[in-house]
Amino acid sequence: MHGAAGPWERAQAALGRRDLRQARAALETVLQQDPAHVPARVLLAGVHLGEQRLRDASAQLVLAARTLPDDAATACRVAQALMRVGESAATRDVLQHRSIAQCRDAVVLASLAHVHQSLGQHEQALALMDRARALGFDHPDLRYFRSIQLQFNGRLEEAREELEACLRLGPTYGRASLTLARLRKASPEANQLAYIADQLQRVAPGSEDHAAFEFARYKELEDLGRYDEAFAALSRGNALMYRRVQHDPARDTRQVEALIARCTRELLAPGGDGNDDGPQPIFVIGLPRSGTTVLDRILGNHSQIVSAGELGDFAHQLRWSADLPGRSLLDDALIERLPDLDLDDVGRRYLAQTRWRAGRHRYFVDKLPPNFLVAGLIARALPRAVLLHLHREPMDVCFSNYRALFGDAYGYSYDLQALAAHHRNYRRVMAHWHAVLPGRILDVDYRELVSQPDAVAARVFAFCTLPMEPGVTDLSRNAAPVATLSSAQVREGIHARGLSEWPRYQAQLEPLRRAL
The missing domain is CATH 1.25.40.10 (Tetratricopeptide repeat domain)
Known part of the structure; x- marks a missing residue:
């Protein structure tokens, strides 16, 4: 042929x-x-x-x-x-x-x-x-x-x-x-509990579907106020997933220590100037379930900003520069090569892969929460990028991770001790970026964001060197697609219902509280 x-x-x-x-x-x-x-x-x-x-x-x-x-x-x-x-x-x-x-x-x-x-x-x-x-x-x-x-x-x-x-x-x-279960609230008259119980007799034991049915049963039981039974189902679902993903908290801690050791103030000292005045990224970072989607939707309401979603492009360009294939954001080999990478070239290649998303807007939002791990490298590679860090109270954000089913994306989320270890590593990394790059990353508090959205939005847009615009905190205005776990909830508008949901499971979550 x-x-x-x-x-x-x-x-x-x-x-x-x-x-x-x-x-x-x-x-x-x-x-x-x-x-x-x-x-x-x-x-x-x-x-x-x-x-x-x-x-x-x-x-x-x-x-x-x-x-x-x-x-x-x-x-x-x-x-x-x-x-x-x-x-x-x-x-x-x-x-x-x-x-x-x-x-x-x-x-x-x-x-x-x-x-x-x-x-x-x-x-x-x-x-x-x-x-x-x-x-x-x-x-x-x-x-x-x-x-x-x-x-x-x-x-x-x-x-x-x-x-x-x-x-x-x-x-x-x-x-x-x-x-x-996430799209509709269960009631005594309309729920999936009998259906789920039946399917749990048929599903492949230990499969992700098996875990998903337990997570679904948790949500239905919580809606009905049956909290002890709900947490038992949630614990079973998380245990199933933790066995599947084989997460290693000690490896993550070693990688964070190596990352901090290599990302010195000298490595991250300003180099290039960003080369041109074309559209620039706004990175929204933090732990998953920390409010990043809410901030993304507010940003997307501004006339000079478009949301591009959760992009893996920066990690891909780090790997291209290191000539290392891989699916994870960081691994031992990539961390070892960080001091030798041409970060100016990483920035240029990132913009070449992503700027088409901006259209005629001045900024585009790259909302990938785990980019907090490489925030210092982003700041060095993209001198004109804006970095916004969402932080949420530890018990709130950890419980919100524990009750989510992320597939194999965030293995730490399926075990309370691993969650606490991950949160400690997250705090260490963010403290390091603030120490070596003072003033480069704006912290945004989730509780303040949902309780005083206009004030927080004004501070965020000032950091972006953009004027505040009326109505930006009205999330119902934003008709753009949203592809996150909270895609249904953010269409309801800003609310504070997600604050302090963990105390209803205070006894069961005491090991997490102690570890944090």
Whole structure:
């Protein structure tokens, strides 16, 4: 088909043997003969990743994106690969490929919807899911993810209906049961308790669905005021997840100590000047569930700011600079290489990957809470970026993490002692950034934010060198999609109901309080 069957077959055979060196040689031969052989470039990128060469992998995928055939399935595969290596701008371009508009393959459309979702393009993701469903594609996964997109886009009643349909199609889909519990308050007349009890007899023991049903049972029981039973279910769900994720608090503490040791005042001393006056990022950081979404929605109400969602681009550019593939924000190898990175280049590459999100706005919000770990590196790499740190009372924020189900994203959240250790590390890191970069990060207190939103907003916008605008704290004005655990709650407006919810479980949470 491409005039290079010999080396292409040799590449396939070498990959079957896990011989990366021979596979690389054969694939390079294919591309010498046919530079437009996109599958070979995608496979070669995978070989480079296997050899721990992120830069070479990224380069191959960017080249593949420039020579796409008129085939939506190939475009989808390239977009998925680009997203994994952090080439956000190229992913965005591939998703606009002409073949996608004519695509009639429902499976490909659903897969492309997930890429849009990963890129934070939730309206486009929902549109592709609708196209897939119109073509007859229907199963629990599509129903569940479509419900999530409906929720992100503010269509909450439709989201509830889709979750109910998902549960009818897939009775052991625990995540759907949990999401439904979060979208509506249980009552004695209308709740899922009998359904959940039945499904817990059928679900795969120890699975994430098993844990999700326990989290759902916790929420239903709490709504009914049955707090002792609720906490028992929550404890079971967290224990299931903690066994699954195999979190290591000691490793996290060692990494934080190494990070602080390497990120000295000298390393973070100002270097470049930001190079230009184009759109700049506002980073909203802190622990998950600390109020970052509320602040993000306030910022997004300003005429000169657009919210870009939770972006992984800064971490991707750190890894590109270190030439280290990986999925975590930080790891031992990356921390070790930090002093050798060209942080000015990290900043330039970050802007190249993200500025398209700003449109005509002066600022775009990058709201990824765990970026608190790299806040000092952000400040050094992006001298004109604004950093806003949400902090919330320790018991409040830790309990809010414990009652959430984050999948495998935040392993510390499933154990009370691990939560306390993580909170201690968080405080140490933030204290370090304030010590070596005084005045560079604005602390925003969650209790003040929800009790005095206008005053806090005025202080935040002054820090951003922007004028206060009327109505910015009216969250109902903000119709933009929101893709966080609190996506339904923030559409209700600012309220203080989340303050001090933990005392109803004071006895059960005493070990956490002591540890903190």
